Amino acid sequence: MVEKPLFNRLALVGIGLIGSSVARIARARGDLAAEIVATARTQQTLDRVVELGIVDRAERDAARAVEGADCVMLCAPVGAFAELAGVIAPHLSPGSILTDVGSTKQSVIRDIGPLLPAGVHFVPAHPLAGTEYSGPDAGFAELFEGRWTLVVPPVGTDEAAVEKVAELWRRCGSMVERMEPGHHDKVLAIVSHLPHLIAFTICGTADDLADESRSEVLRFAATGFRDFTRIAASDPTMWRDVFLNNREALLEMLSRFMEDAQAMARAVRWGDAGYIEDKVQRGRKIRRSLIELKQA
Secondary structure, eight states: OOOOOOOOEEEEEESSSSHHHHHHHHHHHHSSHHHHEEOOOOHHHHHHHHHHHOSSSSSOOOHHTTTTSEEEEEOOOOGGGHHHEEEEEOOOOOOOOEOOOSSSSHHHHHGGGGGGGOOOOHHHHHHOOOOOOGGGOOOOTTTTTTTTEEEOOTTOOOOHHHHHHHHHHHHHTTTEEOOOOOOOOHHIIIIIIHHHHHHHHHHHHHTSOOOHHHHHHHTTTOHHHHHHHHHHHHOOHHHHHHHHHHHHHHHHHHHHHHHHHHHHHHHHHHHHHHHHHHHHHHHHHHHHHHHHHTTO
């Protein structure tokens, strides 16, 4: 027996990998929302969403899409949130919940919070799941299974609204934890944003090599380099916005990483085998821990 839907109408503003995965889950389960509405920047995307049959209604006008929705989820790049909030805020229903899936949180609260009318509950969230693919065809219903979603509400947010957003993600298959916005941005800077920055940089370095060397890099790429290229295939607009909107935490973690990289370089230069082996062993330990936590 299907439970009563958590929301009457769920409006997805942006319907790429994350949004289309949520839509697929909502369609399959039947207990997330009685109606699923989507909006996107291009008519081509909306036409494809209709073809896929994963929403009840597709609207090109974001303001029209959110009217009457009791839950609105922003699934666009975080750099677009301020503009989107300006468009949709006057059309949000009193008592409705606005949430998001962005990878930064202090910037989201900064850009959206002041624009919201009284009576709208703002509950930022961040599912820690994804692939290097984008667009509505990239989504799949199992994306969030066994993965964490961080719920990151500003101080004073209505607790019932926070719990409804947490329950939405639990029904999507996520494990849910609550986190303070500044702490979220620091944690994500090291576990996600810095690794992506390094991957983009390494691939850029390889691309800048002389033609013959670059050809050999691509032909003989070992597993390590292939892993970097998978990360570096991620959506450029999304990651540009993430880097710029979490710059302080990212630059702090990058500075720490560069100090550690210099220390490793000195160990290699001077033949400090013990230091090198310790770093490798610590890396292996972290990998084993991820496997034990089923997050590998």
